[in-house]
Amino acid sequence: MLFILAWRNIWRNKKRSLIVIAAITAGLSCGLFASAVMYGMYDSLINTTIDRELGHIQIHSPKFEDEKIITDTIPDFQSVVSNIKNISEVSGISSRVIIEAMCSSPTSSRGVKITGIIPDEEKKVTSIHNQIIEGNYFESNIPSQIVIGKKLADNLDVKLKSKIVLSFQDFDGNIVYAAFRVSGIFKTESSIYDQSVVFINQRELFELLNQSAFSHEIVLRLKSFQQVDSVFAKLSKSYPLLSVKDWKLLSPEIKIYYDILDIQLYFFMGIILFALLFGITNTMLMSVIERIREIGILIALGMKRSRIFVMIILETIALSLVGGIAGLIFGAIIIAIVSSTGINLSAFTEGLSQFSISTVLYPVLPLTFYPILTLMIILSAIIAAIYPAIKAIKLKPATAIRTY
Amino acid sequence: MKLIELYSVTKIYDETIVPVKAVDNVDLQIDKGEFTAIVGPSGSGKTTLLNLISGLDQPTSGKIVVDGTDISTYNEDELINFRLHHIGFVFQAYNLIPVFTAKENVEFIMLLQNISKSEREKRAIDFLDAVGLKDRINNFPTELSGGQQQRVAVARALASTPSFVLADEPTANLDSVSAESLLDLMEKLNKEHNMTFIFSTHDEKVIRRAHRVIQLRDGKIEKDVLMN
Ligand SMILES: Nc1ncnc2c1ncn2[C@@H]1O[C@H](COP(=O)(O)OP(=O)(O)O)[C@@H](O)[C@H]1O
Numbered sequence A: 001m002l003f004i005l006a007w008r009n010i011w012r013n014k015k016r017s018l019i020v021i022a023a024i025t026a027g028l029s030c031g032l033f034a035s036a037v038m039y040g041m042y043d044s045l046i047n048t049t050i051d052r053e054l055g056h057i058q059i060h061s062p063k064f065e066d067e068k069i070i071t072d073t074i075p076d077f078q079s080v081v082s083n084i085k086n087i088s089e090v091s092g093i094s095s096r097v098i099i100e101a102m103c104s105s106p107t108s109s110r111g112v113k114i115t116g117i118i119p120d121e122e123k124k125v126t127s128i129h130n131q132i133i134e135g136n137y138f139e140s141n142i143p144s145q146i147v148i149g150k151k152l153a154d155n156l157d158v159k160l161k162s163k164i165v166l167s168f169q170d171f172d173g174n175i176v177y178a179a180f181r182v183s184g185i186f187k188t189e190s191s192i193y194d195q196s197v198v199f200i201n202q203r204e205l206f207e208l209l210n211q212s213a214f215s216h217e218i219v220l221r222l223k224s225f226q227q228v229d230s231v232f233a234k235l236s237k238s239y240p241l242l243s244v245k246d247w248k249l250l251s252p253e254i255k256i257y258y259d260i261l262d263i264q265l266y267f268f269m270g271i272i273l274f275a276l277l278f279g280i281t282n283t284m285l286m287s288v289i290e291r292i293r294e295i296g297i298l299i300a301l302g303m304k305r306s307r308i309f310v311m312i313i314l315e316t317i318a319l320s321l322v323g324g325i326a327g328l329i330f331g332a333i334i335i336a337i338v339s340s341t342g343i344n345l346s347a348f349t350e351g352l353s354q355f356s357i358s359t360v361l362y363p364v365l366p367l368t369f370y371p372i373l374t375l376m377i378i379l380s381a382i383i384a385a386i387y388p389a390i391k392a393i394k395l396k397p398a399t400a401i402r403t404y
Numbered sequence B: 001m002k003l004i005e006l007y008s009v010t011k012i013y014d015e016t017i018v019p020v021k022a023v024d025n026v027d028l029q030i031d032k033g034e035f036t037a038i039v040g041p042s043g044s045g046k047t048t049l050l051n052l053i054s055g056l057d058q059p060t061s062g063k064i065v066v067d068g069t070d071i072s073t074y075n076e077d078e079l080i081n082f083r084l085h086h087i088g089f090v091f092q093a094y095n096l097i098p099v100f101t102a103k104e105n106v107e108f109i110m111l112l113q114n115i116s117k118s119e120r121e122k123r124a125i126d127f128l129d130a131v132g133l134k135d136r137i138n139n140f141p142t143e144l145s146g147g148q149q150q151r152v153a154v155a156r157a158l159a160s161t162p163s164f165v166l167a168d169e170p171t172a173n174l175d176s177v178s179a180e181s182l183l184d185l186m187e188k189l190n191k192e193h194n195m196t197f198i199f200s201t202h203d204e205k206v207i208r209r210a211h212r213v214i215q216l217r218d219g220k221i222e223k224d225v226l227m228n
């Protein structure tokens, strides 16, 4: 009955209640949308980084991690690869050869990271093949193909089909020179990546180095992002002698983001709720003052002050939750509508590409956000209600009843 | 049987610039089953006296014993509990919770007494029937006339099974026909259920209906007459 009382009481002064409810709805839905945009940016940062280079999980020889020397290969990598292929969650696995090299054109040279790949396997793990802007991604059988980034092509002043020379140390420390022809140019969201990574067919590297197949890096992609933690745990256990890392470990700066983003967003929503709190308090105070006589009668009849207190708190919660839930629903709808088209950020692409954020932003919010926000709304309502509730229980019934 | 006993009760309002002696050294006894009117001109202390008897206010000095217990020593929380279980209230007007229907208004007092839902519902309907509002139980106060609202208040007062019912100028806002019929109802409940009614009024027609008339002037009992 106390709930019915609270519920009906908030609709007594419809206009006043609706103003507060509208304020809460507007504040929350805007806050929610802003949070979703921030979350979407972060999501895009993770996803583009994972899609471009990291994959979900990587395996290295522990020594390779520190020194990046050509001889620090993964022991018996073929059995590792074939074992991992049997894990049902794995959707793609790519074994890579990574060599630091010098890349020279007739006019200029730059330090690069050669990534020796098996193109068909790499395609299942990363998305560079979708980001080719000129030429193609190892589609023909011509030997000595190299796929480079747009930025590197500009730096070296080379075009499609230009010849460039890679020089790097072999297993014995001798310098190897090899000529390649640019067969594809890619452009990702990250200009740093575009100027420093080149792809060649790893088979040609093995021939150049006169070695049988070897691997520095095994990259895997899982069917779903949610499986990372469990597969990561499994692999860490299976290969204690290898360095197994998930994307969070591979990219610590993203992980820090990941850790503080939630807190940041809750803090942000907390500030919005704090601002709304004053409006709620004011409304409830007016409502208590209008009902002095009525509350006096309740106390006269024998309603305990603790119950009066609860009644005012319940009313405030009801009022806030109506606005709050409307705000959450409204916010969720805006997010859903906007994320179905995405926000086109191409006007700012130059600046954003430094941060590896893609040009179309899809606002998203994890579902856990909603229940936690609901709790935050209730908490704010309780805080907002305290002052009006204290006013109500301080009423002296004999005097309150004489008030008309 | 003594229901209410007042011994040298004085109430002084001293928050005002000039302290007001609203009830001045009153000795009074009321028995179970009485149908008594407290009368007197406006400002004579009727409301203050009723508030002291009901524990809505505390005396400056003197002793008030209700149902054998001395309530002049009770603290605020004890008084709330005392009122809930011993006293049925009917105020001058706007007695009811506007967002509750007649039935809910009557039920609410029993909710405060922690009476079970089924019992509450049954009793609410019975008492609304007893005050002649069986067909208005689901109406909100604004949908009822002033007289009907006061009847709901009477039903609410009875539903809490009090020792007595206190009504401060219950007819003041009613037309004379409604006032008469409210008094008919109160008198009938007094007779049939031996329910004690103490009501204040300054309306001659209402005074004539009382079985005992206690007349106040300047906080003192000027006259105390038994009628027949
Ligand atoms: N809360 C109060 N503070 C100061 N004076 C009061 C208060 N309540 C009543 N009084 C004074 O006490 C006297 C008695 O008032 P009241 O009991 O309301 O009389 P009645 O009900 O007969 O009109 C009046 O003079 C009134 O002004």
Ligand SMILES: [Mg+2]
Pocket (backbone or CB within 6 Å): B046, B047, B048, B168, B169
């Ligand atoms: Mg009065």
